[in-house]
Amino acid sequence: MAKDFSYEILEEIAVLSENAKGWRKELNIVSWNERPSKFDLRDWGPDHEKMGKGITLSNEEFEALKKAVTNM
């Protein structure tokens, strides 16, 4: 993975799962490259030293997600 980017985990909201190797699927609030923070759903290695694939959500997208899941 290219290393010419930065990230800061501003808030750890929830750990959705953890596998035998210590990788966790997490919902966090993350700032990428010092840009405004977004909601971030992603796999992380132990101690957040490695990151896996994931998806970011804007505030509007997160609100839409929240609305959808609370109606299920």
Next chain:
Amino acid sequence: MAKDFSYEILEEIAVLSENAKGWRKELNIVSWNERPSKFDLRDWGPDHEKMGKGITLSNEEFEALKKAVTNM
């Protein structure tokens, strides 16, 4: 992207956003390679002909996500 996989969108739960080019961020229930279906949060091109990055969630992970967001 490799084409030696199959997918079937079993249920379209919610469209979280749509950009000017018609790409949508969607929450769906998807079966990948004819395996048991999972929740899937992903960017899709118009008519689901192209897919972008995304993340899948097991039932347990989705329940954990639901619990987290409903408490926010």
